[in-house]
Amino acid sequence: PKAQVARRLAVTKGSLIERHAHNYQAVVRRPLAALASLARFEEEPKLLGVEWTDGAPPSLYLTPARDEVLAALLDAAQNALGKPVAVLPGLKNRGDGLIMGRGSEVEMQRWAQEELVGRAKEVYPALVHSSRMLFTVNASHDAPSSPLPKPQPIPRPQTPDGSGAATPSEGSLPAGMLAAAQGSPTQPGLADLQGSESQWAATPNSPASSSVSHTGEMEGKTRLASSPGPSAPQDSPAVTEAVSLLMDTVYDFCACVAPSGVPLFTRIDGQVAASLVALLPMELQQGLPPPVCMPTVEVKQAIMVLQCLQRLSAAPECMDTLLALPNIASRLWAVYTCGNEAIAAEVAKLLLRWWSPHTSRRGTVPWKASPPGPSGTDINSEPSAEELSLSKAAKALCFSQKVLSERCKQLLAPLKRAAPNTAAGAEGLADARFSGMASLGSVPSAASDVGGAASSVPCSPLLSMAVVEAAAAVAVVPCSATTGPRLLQELLAEAAALGRPLFALFHHPAGRVADG
Numbered sequence: 001p002k003a004q005v006a007r008r009l010a011v012t013k014g015s016l017i018e019r020h021a022h023n024y025q026a027v028v029r030r031p032l033a034a035l036a037s038l039a040r041f042e043e044e045p046k047l048l049g050v051e052w053t054d055g056a057p058p059s060l061y062l063t064p065a066r067d068e069v070l071a072a073l074l075d076a077a078q079n080a081l082g083k084p085v086a087v088l089p090g091l092k093n094r095g096d097g098l099i100m101g102r103g104s105e106v107e108m109q110r111w112a113q114e115e116l117v118g119r120a121k122e123v124y125p126a127l128v129h130s131s132r133m134l135f136t137v138n139a140s141h142d143a144p145s146s147p148l149p150k151p152q153p154i155p156r157p158q159t160p161d162g163s164g165a166a167t168p169s170e171g172s173l174p175a176g177m178l179a180a181a182q183g184s185p186t187q188p189g190l191a192d193l194q195g196s197e198s199q200w201a202a203t204p205n206s207p208a209s210s211s212v213s214h215t216g217e218m219e220g221k222t223r224l225a226s227s228p229g230p231s232a233p234q235d236s237p238a239v240t241e242a243v244s245l246l247m248d249t250v251y252d253f254c255a256c257v258a259p260s261g262v263p264l265f266t267r268i269d270g271q272v273a274a275s276l277v278a279l280l281p282m283e284l285q286q287g288l289p290p291p292v293c294m295p296t297v298e299v300k301q302a303i304m305v306l307q308c309l310q311r312l313s314a315a316p317e318c319m320d321t322l323l324a325l326p327n328i329a330s331r332l333w334a335v336y337t338c339g340n341e342a343i344a345a346e347v348a349k350l351l352l353r354w355w356s357p358h359t360s361r362r363g364t365v366p367w368k369a370s371p372p373g374p375s376g377t378d379i380n381s382e383p384s385a386e387e388l389s390l391s392k393a394a395k396a397l398c399f400s401q402k403v404l405s406e407r408c409k410q411l412l413a414p415l416k417r418a419a420p421n422t423a424a425g426a427e428g429l430a431d432a433r434f435s436g437m438a439s440l441g442s443v444p445s446a447a448s449d450v451g452g453a454a455s456s457v458p459c460s461p462l463l464s465m466a467v468v469e470a471a472a473a474v475a476v477v478p479c480s481a482t483t484g485p486r487l488l489q490e491l492l493a494e495a496a497a498l499g500r501p502l503f504a505l506f507h508h509p510a511g512r513v514a515d516g
Contacts, residue, residue, distance in 0.1 A: 004062065006021035007019065007021060007027065007061075008021055009069060011069075011072050011073050011076050012076070013076060013079070013080065014031060014032055014080050015029050015030065015031055015032060016030045016032060016035075016059075030050075030052070030056075032076055032077045032081065033080055034052050034053050034054045034056075035050060035077045035080075035081070036051040036052055036053045037051045037085060037086045037087070037088055037259075038050060038074060038085060038086070038087045038088065039051065039058070039088050039089070039090055039091050040066070040067075040070055040087050040088070040342060040462070041089070041090055042089045042299050042300060042342065043296055044062075045066065046062050046064055046066050047061070047062055047066065048060070048061045048062075048063065048069060048070055049091050051091065051092060058091055067460040067461050068461050068509040070087070070461070071461035071462050071465050071509045071513075072510055072511075074462070074465075074510065075465070075509075075510035075512050076511070078363035078364075079511075079512075081363065082362055082363065083258070083259065083260045083362060083363045084259040084260055085259060085363065086254070087462065088303075089300040089303045089304070089342065090300065092255060093255075105258075108256040109256055109257050109258075109263075111256070112252060112253045112255075112256035112257055113262060115249055115253070116249050116250070116253045116308075117268060119245060120246060120249075120271065120275040120276060121275075122245070123242035123243075123245055123246050123275060124271045124274070124275050126238045126239055127239060127242055127243075127274075127275055127278050128274075130239045130278075131235075132239065132278035132279075132282055133278055134282075134285060135277065135278075135285060135286070135326070135327050135328070235282075243278075246275060246276075246279060247279060247301055247304070247305075250276070250304055250305060251304055253308055253311070254307050254308055254311065258311075259307070259363075260314065260361050260363075261310070261311045261312070261314020261315065261353075261361055262311055262312060262314055262315050262318065263315065264314070265315065265317075266312070266315035266317065266318055267317040267318065267321075268317075268318050270325065273318075273321050273325055274325060276309060277322075277325060277328065277331060280302055280305055280306075280335055281294065281298045281301070281335075284302075284331075284335045284338050285331070285334055286330040286333075286334045288334070290334075290338045290339045291338065291339070294339075294340055294343075299340055299342060299343060302340075302343050302346075303342055303343060306335075306343070306346035306347060306349075306350055309322065310346070310349055310353050313350065313353040313357070314353065314360075314361050316357070316384075316387060319353070319354060319357065319390055319394075323354070323393060323397055332347055332350065333398075333407060333410065335347050336348070336410065336411075337410055341459070341460045341463040342462070342463075344414065344463055344466075345460075345463045345465075345466040345467075346466075348463070348466035348467050349466050349469075351394075351470045351473075352366070352466070352469050352473050354390070354391065354394035354395075355394055355395055355398075355470065355474055355479065355482075356391065356479045357383070357387045357391060358384075359473075359479075360473075365469060365472065366473040366476065366479045367472050367476040367479070388481075388482055391482040392483075395474060395482060395483055395484070395487065396484065399474075399484075399487045404486065404487060404490055405490055408490045408491045409494055411467065411470065411491070412491075412494050414459045414464060414467050415459065415464055415467055415468070415501050416501050417457065417459040417501065461508060461509050461510060461513075464505065464508065464513070465510045465512070468505065468516075469512075471495065472516075474488070474491055475491045475492055475495065
């Protein structure tokens with residue numbers, strides 16, 4: 001291993017520059033156009049990784065201002081590339097794709113999509129009977145304006161061998177569950193998204209074409225299923241195996257599909273969507289208290305599942321299917337308030353995909369008009385009517401009338417901790433913002449009380465940037481055109497009540513937040 005050397009890190013509009021610690025001489029200059037992804041290591045709170053597409057080895061930086069540098073670098077990279085940049089929980093494994101030629105990239109994306117759909121359908125019979133599907137049957141306030149229909153007794157779903165296995169909650173499942181088990185061809189519409197009967201579209205099964213297993217993370221060679229907390233049910237061996245197989249495919253999917261998402265014409269059915277959501281940690285359920293501390297393996301799995309859902313949400317048909325899942329908003333809100341800042345940031349990015357799908361595919365802020373897309377791409381300069389309808393439906397689903405005030409408070413709760421504790425901390429954030437020096441940011445970041453009251457520990461810049469963009473997609477023009485009047489008024493009132501933490505965002509290391 002190489003010895004550690006002291007460097008000053010400078011982030012400009014188009015480059016990442018490493019300067020000598022004493023004489024400020026530029027030692028390394030890397031173009032941001034060659035940046036592939038960023039790594040925010042869960043095991044080490046001071047370690048930052050940068051992966052490149054030009055064949056260069058990953059760059060590793062150790063600094064107490066890791067999250068400040070990460071936010072500044074993420075903002076500059078997304079502006080330079082014109083597309084989202086993934087923040088991974090660790091470096092990619094050998095063999096995972098970073099970027100490829102146009103032809104091979106399309107083929108890899110098609111293979112990854114087919115593999116994900118096929119594997120999700122393969123493990124669905126094992127997951128549908130497990131407690132991981134509890135989010136589809138628990139009572140919810142996602143759409144009280146149009147309550148779910150009275151549950152009716154349903155036939156037990158058939159397993160692949162033709163035997164009819166009894167469902168643990170048979171007779172109490174919503175109609176969407178029956179549609180998924182029977183393969184209903186009905187396509188969910190906007191009326192379904194407002195809280196009426198949820199139906200899942202079914203497409204022909206795609207075979208799982210690969211049996212190659214992903215070889216794991218830095219801490220091991222296998223990915224273990226989530227180990228639930230004391231209040232969560234336990235997984236059976238069959239469910240544990242199903243989760244492990246599907247997680248391998250999720251990692252491959254995220255490695256092959258760019259963060260901007262799948263093509264606009266991509267479709268998935270309800271079985272695939274429900275299987276992916278079931279991979280989220282079981283203890284993060286509506287009605288259960290958030291865990292005090294989550295294992296690193298669970299955190300990494302949750303981050304990758306959420307990034308997989310972000311990529312799928314780039315296609316309107318896929319987003320429509322996700323929104324039609326029963327109690328999906330309550331499930332995501334429980335994950336958002338889990339207390340882990342990296343997971344909460346990924347949930348905020350997923351909500352941004354739903355509330356402002358047009359700008360989120362480009363990695364641009366929702367309060368600025370997007371420039372025309374590159375020639376030959378499927379990205380238009382204006383949102384389509386379908387995207388506007390889905391955005392309006394997603395906001396109505398996430399902020400239903402009975403829980404509107406509560407969820408507005410929960411959405412902005414991390415910003416209450418955005419103000420530095422001391423004047424020295426504020427000065428360090430300002431220096432990191434304007435000069436990009438990794439050695440000047442002096443405020444540590446920690447995950448605590450994401451969804452609760454203000455804490456003495458400042459919110460990490462990565463989470464505050466994601467929350468600001470998600471809130472702007474609801475309350476700021478032009479995205480506020482799809483926001484209901486009561487929601488707009490409530491969220492603006494909550495933002496005004498923040499006070500000093502709101503003004504502290506002017507010292508944010510990311511230019512899109514400080515200047516926006």
